Amino acid sequence: MREFVFFGGKGGVGKTTVSSAYALKCARAGVDTLVVSTDPAHSTSDVFDQQFSDDPSPVEGVDDLHAMEIDPEEEVERHLMETRRAMGDQVSPAMVNEIDRQIEMAHQTPGAYESALFDRFIGVMRENDYERVVFDTSPTGGTLRLLSLPDLLEGWIDRLMHKRKQSVKLFERAAIGNNEPRRMMEGDPIIARLQERKELFEFAGDALRNRATFYLVVNPDELSIRETSRAVENLLDAGLSVEGLAVNKLTPEPDPDEQGRGARFLRDRVETERERLDTLRTEFDQPLVAEIETRVAEVKGNLLADVADELSIDVAADPAA
Amino acid sequence: MTLAERIDAFLAWAEQWARGLYHGMVAHPAYEKIEKEAEDIEDTFMLACFPDAFGIPSPVSYYTAELLPYLEDEFEAWERRMWDRGSLLERKGQQYHF
Numbered sequence: 001m002r003e004f005v006f007f008g009g010k011g012g013v014g015k016t017t018v019s020s021a022y023a024l025k026c027a028r029a030g031v032d033t034l035v036v037s038t039d040p041a042h043s044t045s046d047v048f049d050q051q052f053s054d055d056p057s058p059v060e061g062v063d064d065l066h067a068m069e070i071d072p073e074e075e076v077e078r079h080l081m082e083t084r085r086a087m088g089d090q091v092s093p094a095m096v097n098e099i100d101r102q103i104e105m106a107h108q109t110p111g112a113y114e115s116a117l118f119d120r121f122i123g124v125m126r127e128n129d130y131e132r133v134v135f136d137t138s139p140t141g142g143t144l145r146l147l148s149l150p151d152l153l154e155g156w157i158d159r160l161m162h163k164r165k166q167s168v169k170l171f172e173r174a175a176i177g178n179n180e181p182r183r184m185m186e187g188d189p190i191i192a193r194l195q196e197r198k199e200l201f202e203f204a205g206d207a208l209r210n211r212a213t214f215y216l217v218v219n220p221d222e223l224s225i226r227e228t229s230r231a232v233e234n235l236l237d238a239g240l241s242v243e244g245l246a247v248n249k250l251t252p253e254p255d256p257d258e259q260g261r262g263a264r265f266l267r268d269r270v271e272t273e274r275e276r277l278d279t280l281r282t283e284f285d286q287p288l289v290a291e292i293e294t295r296v297a298e299v300k301g302n303l304l305a306d307v308a309d310e311l312s313i314d315v316a317a318d319p320a321a
Numbered sequence: 322m323t324l325a326e327r328i329d330a331f332l333a334w335a336e337q338w339a340r341g342l343y344h345g346m347v348a349h350p351a352y353e354k355i356e357k358e359a360e361d362i363e364d365t366f367m368l369a370c371f372p373d374a375f376g377i378p379s380p381v382s383y384y385t386a387e388l389l390p391y392l393e394d395e396f397e398a399w400e401r402r403m404w405d406r407g408s409l410l411e412r413k414g415q416q417y418h419f
Contacts, residue, residue, distance in 0.1 A: 076383075079383070079386075079387070082387075083386055083387050083389065083390065086387070086390040086391075087389065087390035089390070090390040090391060090393060091390055091393045092393065095393050095396070095397055098396070098397075098400070099389050099390070099393065099396060102371060102374060102386070102389055102396070103386050103389055105373055105374070105382075106371070106373060106382040106383055106385070106386035106389075107383065107386065109373055109378045109379065109382050109383065110378055111378065111379070111380040111381075111382070111383055112382075112383045114380075115380070115381075115383035115384060116383070149380075152380070153380070153381060153384070156380075156381050157381070157384075159369070160366065160369055160370065160381075160385070163362055163363075163365055163366040163369065164363075164366050166359075166362050167359045167360075167362035167363040167366060168359075169359075170355050170356070170358055170359030170362065171356065171359045173355050174352045174353075174355040174356035174359060175352075182356075182359075189388075190388050190391055190392065193387065193388055193391070194388075197384055
């Protein structure tokens with residue numbers, strides 16, 4: 001099992017339950033584990049009945065288990081403040097307003113939220129001192145976009161850096177005699193920053209491709225299965241490895257002697273779900289790693305431990321990783 | 322002033338003129354051209370960094386925003402150039418001295 005484990009899937013399929021259960025399973029096996037919620041609608045706190053913050057904090061009652069909830073809004077704010085502070089040190093008062101407006105605008109663009117989330121993602125992976133980090137991701141679309149970012153951004157930053165170098169080189173050539181060139185390659189803060197970013201993206205791309213595993217949580221219904229098949233395709237396209245599917249919210253079968261209306265309903269439902277399970281087994285290359293029945297109560301506390309037992313996902317650390 | 326001194330003075334004057342003429346007619350325009358080309362590339366760079374200044378959302382402007390504090394001069398010059406540039410043709414035309 002690799003160092004980083006991601007759980008994804010359509011909204012409402014129970015990603016949080018499955019990922020929390022898996023984290024619990026790891027922790028109980030003695031693997032030092034961190035569970036990270038990246039869904040802005042955090043529910044890890046509800047599962048463990050404990051409020052988590054942006055910093056990892058230990059989960060009460062479970063050894064070796066920590067949890068954190070990434071708050072992209074806070075990260076955008078932090079990034080904005082940091083950039084502003086740098087501006088205060090650098091920029092002359094005459095230009096401050098102009099540049100401030102531009103900075104403000106950049107933090108309002110539709111991508112800002114995702115970029116902030118991505119930054120935190122990379123941050124968690126970089127400063128990781130846990131044996132296992134379990135990511136409970138936001139619903140499929142957002143996460144997939146997020147995970148395809150490194151390639152895209154790397155290319156972009158490359159092009160920016162190329163342009164910058166080109167113009168600086170020309171400025172250096174244009175400097176007449178002993179005149180100081182307008183820009184210099186040596187110690188150019190822009191090139192240095194772009195390079196820093198590029199390295200971060202490279203790290204992220206490498207970590208996601210070589211040190212991470214993905215599981216998709218799926219419900220036994222048509223929509224969820226279709227979305228999962230698209231998700232698997234996208235993940236594989238991005239060069240990421242999908243190890244298995246965890247089926248959640250299966251209907252429990254009634255006892256054979258029960259004949260009431262409820263029992264008939266359940267029996268029919270179980271029948272359709274069995275077909276869906278067959279579809280999942282035959283149409284996907286990935287194995288089913290869990291078949292979890294719907295619980296009557298919210299899954300937390302002891303129930304979570306039960307769910308953890310139903311997961312047949314390996315917990316032992318991969319020696320090769 | 323002796324003749325020799327007068328000749329020396331004339332030569333110095335001529336040399337200064339020759340250097341000035343060369344600089345003004347050959348060297349300077351060439352440097353200017355290179356500098357303008359550099360500015361053009363810089364404009365492309367700025368546009369690629371901050372397309373949202375023109376209302377085009379960019380996935381990287383969140384990242385490039387952190388460059389802004391270091392791009393003060395560039396930013397100002399960029400804005401100025403954006404304002405008074407009539408057309409690309411005009412700009413390119415400026416780079417040729419007839």
